[in-house]
Amino acid sequence: MKKSKIEGMVAAAFTPMKAPGDIDLERIPALTDHLIRQKVQGIYVCGSTGEGPSLTGAERKAVAEAFVRASRKRVPVLVHVGHNSVREARELSAHAREIGADYISSVAPSYFKIGSVEGLVHALAEIASGAPELPFYYYHIPRLTGMAVNMPAFLEQAGRSIPSLAGIKFTSPELHEYQACLNAAGEQYDILYGTDEMLLGALAVGAKGYIGSTYGFLPLLYRRLRESFDSGDLQKARALQLQSVDVVRIIVKYGGLAAQKVMMKFSGVDCGNVRNPLQGLSAEDEASMEKDLLKAGFFDIVSEMNKQ
Numbered sequence: 001m002k003k004s005k006i007e008g009m010v011a012a013a014f015t016p017m018k019a020p021g022d023i024d025l026e027r028i029p030a031l032t033d034h035l036i037r038q039k040v041q042g043i044y045v046c047g048s049t050g051e052g053p054s055l056t057g058a059e060r061k062a063v064a065e066a067f068v069r070a071s072r073k074r075v076p077v078l079v080h081v082g083h084n085s086v087r088e089a090r091e092l093s094a095h096a097r098e099i100g101a102d103y104i105s106s107v108a109p110s111y112f113k114i115g116s117v118e119g120l121v122h123a124l125a126e127i128a129s130g131a132p133e134l135p136f137y138y139y140h141i142p143r144l145t146g147m148a149v150n151m152p153a154f155l156e157q158a159g160r161s162i163p164s165l166a167g168i169k170f171t172s173p174e175l176h177e178y179q180a181c182l183n184a185a186g187e188q189y190d191i192l193y194g195t196d197e198m199l200l201g202a203l204a205v206g207a208k209g210y211i212g213s214t215y216g217f218l219p220l221l222y223r224r225l226r227e228s229f230d231s232g233d234l235q236k237a238r239a240l241q242l243q244s245v246d247v248v249r250i251i252v253k254y255g256g257l258a259a260q261k262v263m264m265k266f267s268g269v270d271c272g273n274v275r276n277p278l279q280g281l282s283a284e285d286e287a288s289m290e291k292d293l294l295k296a297g298f299f300d301i302v303s304e305m306n307k308q
């Protein structure tokens with residue numbers, strides 16, 4: 001079992017699409033190069049940001065393969081394999097291994113919700129067994145799955161049944177539970193934080209690695225935030241986090257992933273639009289969002305970033 005740790009900023013990649021919502025594999029190399037140039041430490045594909053649950057199995061495989069190929073081992077690729085069908089998820093795990101992905105990660109099936117640690121371990125063990133050689137991160141995102149199994153208790157029990165368990169991608173604002181997970185994990189597991197607008201809080205309680213969508217279009221902001229935190233300049237770190245909060249509030253105002261894909265375009269890497277069931281922004285909303293972003297200093301960071 002590979003014991004390499006994931007540390008630093010991992011971009012949750014958008015899945016490039018062309019109208020009307022067809023995946024666009026040809027844009028993946030440019031997106032990958034951009035992220036690597038911006039010093040991300042890894043790329044997480046086919047997750048929430050990548051609209052993984054909206055893609056067909058064949059599309060997910062094609063997207064994962066394109067990212068693995070484009071990354072050329074410069075940074076690790078984490079493939080999200082979660083699916084309501086445990087069998088399908090297991091097959092996606094096996095596929096991730098075949099194409100040379102570095103890690104797998106999965107949400108639990110959530111149509112039939114799981115309420116116990118035992119139930120969660122039971123489902124995840126089968127999913128992870130599709131690629132027993134690849135380190136596995138459970139993707140905890142209660143806001144979307146509607147499931148909130150006790151995560152520190154999961155860490156204490158899961159290792160026995162999931163030998164490849166590497167940690168959790170923890171996407172929840174419950175910082176106290178996150179801290180309890182870090183404590184339960186010790187040196188054994190990585191607990192990667194996934195709520196970008198609360199990164200500073202996560203760093204304060206001990207985060208070393210983090211995965212998120214906004215690292216795709218504002219990596220420079222978060223690199224600086226991390227540097228300020230590490231050097232003890234909390235005032236600067238707070239100002240940068242506030243800028244991230246402002247941007248996330250704009251995301252919420254205009255609508256989740258659709259707004260973020262437009263932000264990706266504004267940052268210079270067009271990933272196209274979202275697909276059904278998500279809906280794109282109207283031209284009016286896009287123009288109005290651009291104004292809000294201008295006020296939030298988004299374009300200042302982007303232009304600095306693209307000069308580097």
Ligand code: MN9
Pocket residue numbers: 012048049144171194195196197211212213214248251
């Ligand atoms: O998993 C992302 N969560 C979702 C990570 O996509 C639901 C986050 O990166 C958020 O998009 C980000 C903005 O709220 O924190």
